[in-house]
Amino acid sequence: MSRHPTIIQGGMGIGISSWRLARAVAQLGQLGVVSGTALDQVLARRLQDGDPGGHMRRGLDHFPFPSMAERVWERYYVPGGKPESQPYLSLPKHSQDSPRELVELCIVANFVEVTLAREGHENPVGINYLEKIQIPHLPSLYGAMLAGVLYVLMGAGIPMKIPGILDRLAQHEPATYTLQVAGAQEGDDTTIAFAPRDFAGCELPPLFRPHFLAIVASNTLAAALQKKANGRVDGFVIEGPTAGGHNAPPRGKLQLNEAGEPIYGERDTVDLGRLRELGLPFWLAGGCGSAEKLREALAAGAAGVQVGTAFAFCAESGLREDYKQALLKKAMRGQATVFTDPVASPTSFPFKVARLEGTLSEQEDYLARPRVCDVGYLREAYRTAEGTIDYRCAGEPVTVYVSKQGKTEDTAGRKCLCNALLANIGHPQARGGKYAEKGLVTSGDDLSKISYFLPPGKSAYTAADVIAKLLNG
Numbered sequence: 001m002s003r004h005p006t007i008i009q010g011g012m013g014i015g016i017s018s019w020r021l022a023r024a025v026a027q028l029g030q031l032g033v034v035s036g037t038a039l040d041q042v043l044a045r046r047l048q049d050g051d052p053g054g055h056m057r058r059g060l061d062h063f064p065f066p067s068m069a070e071r072v073w074e075r076y077y078v079p080g081g082k083p084e085s086q087p088y089l090s091l092p093k094h095s096q097d098s099p100r101e102l103v104e105l106c107i108v109a110n111f112v113e114v115t116l117a118r119e120g121h122e123n124p125v126g127i128n129y130l131e132k133i134q135i136p137h138l139p140s141l142y143g144a145m146l147a148g149v150l151y152v153l154m155g156a157g158i159p160m161k162i163p164g165i166l167d168r169l170a171q172h173e174p175a176t177y178t179l180q181v182a183g184a185q186e187g188d189d190t191t192i193a194f195a196p197r198d199f200a201g202c203e204l205p206p207l208f209r210p211h212f213l214a215i216v217a218s219n220t221l222a223a224a225l226q227k228k229a230n231g232r233v234d235g236f237v238i239e240g241p242t243a244g245g246h247n248a249p250p251r252g253k254l255q256l257n258e259a260g261e262p263i264y265g266e267r268d269t270v271d272l273g274r275l276r277e278l279g280l281p282f283w284l285a286g287g288c289g290s291a292e293k294l295r296e297a298l299a300a301g302a303a304g305v306q307v308g309t310a311f312a313f314c315a316e317s318g319l320r321e322d323y324k325q326a327l328l329k330k331a332m333r334g335q336a337t338v339f340t341d342p343v344a345s346p347t348s349f350p351f352k353v354a355r356l357e358g359t360l361s362e363q364e365d366y367l368a369r370p371r372v373c374d375v376g377y378l379r380e381a382y383r384t385a386e387g388t389i390d391y392r393c394a395g396e397p398v399t400v401y402v403s404k405q406g407k408t409e410d411t412a413g414r415k416c417l418c419n420a421l422l423a424n425i426g427h428p429q430a431r432g433g434k435y436a437e438k439g440l441v442t443s444g445d446d447l448s449k450i451s452y453f454l455p456p457g458k459s460a461y462t463a464a465d466v467i468a469k470l471l472n473g
């Protein structure tokens with residue numbers, strides 16, 4: 001490809017940057033990026049909701065190995081949708097030896113999301129993953145590549161070994177990924193393996209090897225990736241601490257301001273001069289959702305900007321309509337606030353939270369939630385006393401976490417992002433008819449500015465409104 005896009009609509013998980021949003025952006029000639037996080041859960045739940053609009057069925061019909069697509073359909077589709085009070089099926093959790101059923105679901109779900117985002121236009125579409133959610137990477141990437149994804153973007157970790165995996169999967173060759181295991185000892189087997197041909201129903205020609213963009217918060221890390229990654233890195237998204245979602249922690253010892261938010265300083269600013277010297281395209285992210293910021297980025301040598309918050313609240317995003325409207329109203333009244341929570345995420349990365357009544361941003365809603373961990377993407381692998389690998393999440397019941405060598409102090413204030421983020425997109429888990437999971441909305445500091453995208457007299461705006469403002473002011 002000769003030209004990269006100027007605007008990247010950032011990947012926003014779970015399901016906020018759904019196929020619908022990415023397609024809307026791609027149709028306008030900018031890079032639409034679907035979130036690749038937890039797509040297996042998202043597809044299974046959409047099917048259990050009766051597949052409104054028949055979109056999942058349409059995506060499944062394109063899958064190159066029809067019997068696998070049919071198995072997914074048969075297992076999860078509920079005609080007319082399950083009753084609201086009935087829980088969604090519990091999927092097996094990802095582990096070093098995930099069951100075949102889960103691996104298949106992952107391949108198919110990533111395929112469907114990218115396929116739908118690519119429908120009706122010829123422009124590139126990307127997919128975003130968090131490096132920290134390591135176990136589903138191999139089948140997820142393969143599914144997205146089967147659907148012709150053109151860009152893979154990955155942050156929240158150091159994706160040194162992803163470029164080489166893309167090279168192998170493009171040839172349908174087996175690939176491995178090393179799982180980070182707390183307390184691992186030399187000789188432990190921490191490998192996750194995936195062989196596409198064990199799943200492919202027929203021989204296929206080589207796939208396109210997507211461009212790989214690493215999302216980083218420092219030029220040192222960008223340089224290390226360029227030098228040491230096991231394959232080609234095609235560019236960088238440089239994300240600052242005002243961006244929505246997870247943020248890189250500040251350098252050095254964590255210090256909090258009076259409100260309890262991490263303090264970022266001089267050492268956290270990226271040296272753009274050094275970055276330019278790497279000679280690879282880069283995009284700036286974090287508070288870059290305006291024509292002025294785009295101009296500044298281009299003047300600084302960037303290929304463009306990556307924008308999240310402005311797109312998260314547009315009509316095509318996957319965010320629940322009631323949350324979207326409530327936060328838009330707050331923004332219009334100048335009352336929208338975002339808190340950078342240093343402990344909410346079980347990953348222990350700072351996580352930005354928009355304050356919204358009736359969600360887990362509110363202490364009483366957080367305390368009223370039964371502490372359960374039944375989705376498990378953010379679980380950390382650790383070595384047991386017997387030398388095997390087990391998994392724990394700082395958001396799970398404290399006694400369970402402690403019984404897995406976890407520290408009590410690491411559980412304080414942790415929130416179950418898996419369940420909350422699924423609730424944000426209208427798939428809340430129901431618990432015994434007594435409790436339905438509540439959401440927790442993440443947003444960048446630019447939340448206060450989203451009403452700027454509203455056309456005069458309107459109470460909603462579209463992805464096209466965002467792009468027009470970015471390009472034309």
Ligand SMILES: Cc1cc2nc3c(=O)[nH]c(=O)nc-3n(C[C@H](O)[C@H](O)[C@H](O)COP(=O)(O)O)c2cc1C
Pocket residue numbers: 009010011012013014016035037128129130154155156215239242243244245246285286287288289306307308309310312442443444445446
């Ligand atoms: C709702 C939301 C969810 C996000 N989820 C992810 C994610 O899953 N992976 C990721 O790499 N970045 C995520 N981000 C960050 C965006 O991709 C993007 O880099 C960021 O939003 C840019 O800054 P801005 O919010 O100031 O526009 C998220 C941002 C938002 C607002």
